[in-house]
Amino acid sequence: MRIDVLTLFPEMFASPLGHGIIRRAQEQGLVEIVLTNIRDFAIGEYRKVDDKPYGGGPGMVMMPGPVFDCFEHVQSLCPQPGRVILLTPQGAPFKQAKATELSAQDRLILIAGRYEGFDERIRIGLGAEQISIGDYVLNGGELAAMVVIDAVVRLLPGALGDEDSAKDDSFSNGLLEYPHYTRPETYRGMKVPDILLSGDHGKIAQWRRDQSLERTRQHRPDLLDDRASLR
Ligand code: 6GU
Numbered sequence: 001m002r003i004d005v006l007t008l009f010p011e012m013f014a015s016p017l018g019h020g021i022i023r024r025a026q027e028q029g030l031v032e033i034v035l036t037n038i039r040d041f042a043i044g045e046y047r048k049v050d051d052k053p054y055g056g057g058p059g060m061v062m063m064p065g066p067v068f069d070c071f072e073h074v075q076s077l078c079p080q081p082g083r084v085i086l087l088t089p090q091g092a093p094f095k096q097a098k099a100t101e102l103s104a105q106d107r108l109i110l111i112a113g114r115y116e117g118f119d120e121r122i123r124i125g126l127g128a129e130q131i132s133i134g135d136y137v138l139n140g141g142e143l144a145a146m147v148v149i150d151a152v153v154r155l156l157p158g159a160l161g162d163e164d165s166a167k168d169d170s171f172s173n174g175l176l177e178y179p180h181y182t183r184p185e186t187y188r189g190m191k192v193p194d195i196l197l198s199g200d201h202g203k204i205a206q207w208r209r210d211q212s213l214e215r216t217r218q219h220r221p222d223l224l225d226d227r228a229s230l231r
Pocket of ligand 1: 086087088089091131132133134135136137138139140141144145
């Protein structure tokens with residue numbers, strides 16, 4: 001997979017992409033991540049990338065020119081069309097199902113916005129889909145792009161060692177994960193549940209299913225409604 005990121009702050013990505021699973025996936029050649037600075041495509045003495053909104057109002061809007069020129073440059077580097085995604089709080093909520101869908105693509109082009117938002121012609125002209133990572137406002141799409149990259153790359157075949165398979169992850173079955181324990185058996189007076197020490201794999205599996213369901217009921221009842229509506 002190739003992932004291009006168009007951003008005004010490529011430096012923000014260095015550390016998150018340079019560690020752990022994502023770093024290893026790049027070293028193994030499972031994913032190539034290419035950062036391109038939108039400001040390199042701005043013109044004039046001040047390399048302006050934003051301007052005041054038509055119709056008035058607060059804040060600044062990302063101008064179409066630098067984003068289109070940056071996009072066309074990135075397309076010329078690699079002609080494969082790929083999925084074009086704008087990171088914006090106006091987008092569709094990012095869910096595990098979307099991560100799975102994106103992990104099957106050969107190419108993603110992520111565009112991170114700053115300021116109040118993108119000139120609408122960017123979304124229209126680039127045929128981009130819009131993704132949001134949750135119901136809160138970030139100062140820009142960069143952290144959201146990193147979240148999408150992280151969630152997608154770990155799903156690429158070979159990215160996880162088989163010791164940390166993605167199959168049991170929270171959300172992969174629509175439920176939250178069951179509780180985990182490791183050594184020591186007792187820590188500051190808190191004991192590992194007996195069932196996990198019993199060696200009875202049938203009972204352990206049943207306990208984990210019950211715990212998953214109970215946690216989901218407590219913290220995310222909406223997920224149970226989602227599952228019910230799928231049936
Ligand atoms: Cl994708 N961008 C910004 N700026 N804020 C967000 C977001 C994205 N998703 C949630 N909040």
